[in-house]
Amino acid sequence: MSxxxxxxxxxxxHWDAYVNHDFVQQLERGTLPLQNxxxxxxxxxxxxxxxxxxxxxxxxxxxxxxxxxxxxxxVAALLHEIQLHIGFCKEWGIDEKQxxxxxxxxxxxxxxxxxxxxxxxxxxxxxxxxxxxxxxxxAEIGRTLAQRGLSPANNPYQIWIDTYASEExxxxxxxxxxxxxxxxxDISSAQRQKLQQIFTTATRMEVAFWQMGLDLS
Numbered sequence: 001m002s003x004x005x006x007x008x009x010x011x012x013x014h015w016d017a018y019v020n021h022d023f024v025q026q027l028e029r030g031t032l033p034l035q036n037x038x039x040x041x042x043x044x045x046x047x048x049x050x051x052x053x054x055x056x057x058x059x060x061x062x063x064x065x066x067x068x069x070x071x072x073x074x075v076a077a078l079l080h081e082i083q084l085h086i087g088f089c090k091e092w093g094i095d096e097k098q099x100x101x102x103x104x105x106x107x108x109x110x111x112x113x114x115x116x117x118x119x120x121x122x123x124x125x126x127x128x129x130x131x132x133x134x135x136x137x138x139a140e141i142g143r144t145l146a147q148r149g150l151s152p153a154n155n156p157y158q159i160w161i162d163t164y165a166s167e168e169x170x171x172x173x174x175x176x177x178x179x180x181x182x183x184x185x186d187i188s189s190a191q192r193q194k195l196q197q198i199f200t201t202a203t204r205m206e207v208a209f210w211q212m213g214l215d216l217s
Contacts, residue, residue, distance in 0.1 A: 003184045004132065004177040011133075011200040018133070018203050019141050023210035028145050030155035034092070037157065040213035041089050042102040047209070048085060050112030051134065052078045057119045058127055067124060070179055077172060088159070107212035111205040118198050125187065128180045129195040133202040138164045139173035 001009070008015050023040070026032035055078065058071035086096050119127035142164025145151060151158055163169065184195065211217075 002177070003181045004136065007129070007132070007196060007199040008136075010196050011203045014200060014203045014207060015133075015137075018137055018206045018210070019144070021207060021210040023213050024141055024145070027157045027160060028148070028151050028155075030152050030157055032157065036213050036216065038092055038094055039216050041085075041092060041094060042099055043105050043108045043209070043212065045082070045085055045089065045099045046102065046104050047108050047112055048078060048082050050108075050116065051131070052082070054112075054115050054119055054127065054131055057116065058124060058131075061119060061124050061127060063124075067179075070175070074172075074176070084163075105212050105217060107205070107208045107217065111202070111209055114205060115202065122194075122198075125180070125183045125191070125195060126198055128176065128183065129198040130202045132176065132180060132199060133206050135173050135176045137203070137206055139170050142166070143170060 023032065023036075027037075052075060055071050055074040059068050059075070062068040062071060086099065089095070089099060115127070115130040118130040142161055145161045146165035151161060155161075184192070187195070
């Protein structure tokens with residue numbers, strides 16, 4: 001079992017609450033109210049802004065050109081994803097001006113600043129442990145929903161499912177997981193416990209982010 005898989009296993013039951021959240025199930029069924037999805041999209045845009053800063057921080061924290069390149073590739077991919085996100089929001093009646101003027105929810109502030117704090121006070125392993133629940137969690141959700149094939153033919157959220165089930169996203173997610181596994185090959189037991197705490201906390205914050213979408217908070 002890889003180190004990343006161990007992190008997931010030890011993050012239960014929070015991991016299951018994250019990847020099987022009612023928000024995700026409603027997306028799969030196509031029953032999620034539009035206002036909830038729009039609220040999530042706006043907050044996700046704000047999340048991605050801070051998420052990109054976290055990968056930029058990973059470039060600064062890197063101690064090799066290889067690690068710089070891994071983080072740089074993530075920044076480039078996210079900058080592209082953000083443009084797609086803006087276009088996606090327009091299709092759902094949200095223009096870029098609305099996105100820029102949307103206040104950050106408490107859930108978004110708490111989650112993103114926690115990730116950045118882990119990176120500022122720790123090293124690359126701590127930063128990636130905080131990033132990983134988003135990267136591998138969305139990949140698992142997209143892959144699982146696509147494989148189950150329970151989504152109705154007219155599901156308005158199918159494009160969201162397809163985005164995270166795509167081979168491109170799956171490969172990028174796995175590359176990040178492989179990188180964390182490599183970083184953690186020779187760490188101490190104490191650091192393993194620290195990274196587990198970070199990963200589990202970030203997973204709990206993913207649960208809160210979904211709940212924010214349902215509560216419109």
